[in-house]
Amino acid sequence: MTVNNFIPTIWSARLNERFQKALVYGNIVNHDYxxxxxxxxxxxxxxxxGDVTIGDYNKSTGIGNPEELNSDQKQLVIDQAKYFNFQVDDIDRAQANVDLLEKGIVEAAYGLANVADQYIASFYTEVKAGNTIGDDTTPIVPTKENAYDYLIDLGVVLDENDVPESDRFVVVPAWFYGLLVKDPRFTVDRNVLLTGYVGNIDNMNVYKSNNVPNNIxxxxxxxxGHKSAISFAGQVDSVEAYRPEKQFSDAIKGLQVYGAKCIKPEGIAVLTANRS
Incomplete structure (x- = not known):
C-alpha cells in the first residue's frame, strides 16, 4: 500500500481531509445497554x-387479589462486526510532514461511524403498521408549501401512539431541508455541527443527513420518533499497531462490534417521499 497520492511534493506536504457528511442516527437512539x-x-x-390494570375501588369488596405483571423480553444481538486495516510505508512517512497514521485513524473512525449510522437508519422497516405516511407505491412529493406540514403530520402520528413529547426527532435529507428553509414557519438553527441538528418542529429535533435511506x-x-424506540449497543473490540512481515511499514488494525433493536415500534413514524 502506498500513500503517494496524499503527498503533493517532498518539500510541502499537506493532507486534505475529505468532506464528511454529518452522522446523525447514532444521536437519535438510546445507548442504555x-x-x-x-x-x-x-x-x-x-x-x-405490560400495562397495569386500573380498577374501580369499592370499600365493601376491596381491591381483590393483586394481578401478575406481564413482561416481554426482546433480544438485542451484537451481530455486526466491522474492521479497518491500513499501513503507512516508512519512505512515505519520512517524506510527509504530517502524521499519516494519526490521520488514518481519524478517517477509520469516521468510516466506522458512517457505516453504523447507515445501519441504524435501516431500522425504519420496524415501524408499526399504520405509523406511515405514503409508501413505495404512492410516495409523497412534498413542496416548499407543505413539507413543514408533513412533519407536523408525523408528529400527530406519534401523539396518537402516546409517544412522549420530549426526546423526539425527525431526520430529513438535504433536499427536504431545502424545502423547509423556504417556509417562514421553520426557524433555522445556524449552529449546525456534525450532529446534523438544524432546528425544531412541533417538539421534534430536526436533523439533516445524507444517510436517509432511499432507493437510488x-x-x-x-x-x-422517540429516542427510546431503538436501542443501540456497540464497542471497539480492539485496536492494534503492528509491523507487517513483508513490508517496511507501520500498520494499524481495529475491530468494532455492535447491534441494534427496535424495542418500541409504536415510537417511530415514517414518511416515504420523492423529490419533485
Missing part, C-alpha cells in the same frame, strides 16, 4: 413490563 456487550455474538436481554434517489424514508 452499551456496557452489557461482550463481543460479537453476545446477546443483551431487554425486559419491558427516490422513496426517501424520513423517520420521526
Amino acid at each position: 452499551e456496557g452489557e456487550i461482550q463481543g460479537q455474538g453476545s446477546v443483551v436481554k431487554i425486559n419491558s413490563i 434517489g427516490s422513496k426517501y424514508k424520513i423517520i420521526a
Whole structure:
C-alpha cells in the first residue's frame, strides 16, 4: 500500500481531509445497554413490563387479589462486526510532514461511524403498521408549501401512539431541508455541527443527513420518533499497531462490534417521499 497520492511534493506536504457528511442516527437512539456487550455474538436481554390494570375501588369488596405483571423480553444481538486495516510505508512517512497514521485513524473512525449510522437508519422497516405516511407505491412529493406540514403530520402520528413529547426527532435529507428553509414557519438553527441538528418542529429535533435511506434517489424514508424506540449497543473490540512481515511499514488494525433493536415500534413514524 502506498500513500503517494496524499503527498503533493517532498518539500510541502499537506493532507486534505475529505468532506464528511454529518452522522446523525447514532444521536437519535438510546445507548442504555452499551456496557452489557461482550463481543460479537453476545446477546443483551431487554425486559419491558405490560400495562397495569386500573380498577374501580369499592370499600365493601376491596381491591381483590393483586394481578401478575406481564413482561416481554426482546433480544438485542451484537451481530455486526466491522474492521479497518491500513499501513503507512516508512519512505512515505519520512517524506510527509504530517502524521499519516494519526490521520488514518481519524478517517477509520469516521468510516466506522458512517457505516453504523447507515445501519441504524435501516431500522425504519420496524415501524408499526399504520405509523406511515405514503409508501413505495404512492410516495409523497412534498413542496416548499407543505413539507413543514408533513412533519407536523408525523408528529400527530406519534401523539396518537402516546409517544412522549420530549426526546423526539425527525431526520430529513438535504433536499427536504431545502424545502423547509423556504417556509417562514421553520426557524433555522445556524449552529449546525456534525450532529446534523438544524432546528425544531412541533417538539421534534430536526436533523439533516445524507444517510436517509432511499432507493437510488427516490422513496426517501424520513423517520420521526422517540429516542427510546431503538436501542443501540456497540464497542471497539480492539485496536492494534503492528509491523507487517513483508513490508517496511507501520500498520494499524481495529475491530468494532455492535447491534441494534427496535424495542418500541409504536415510537417511530415514517414518511416515504420523492423529490419533485
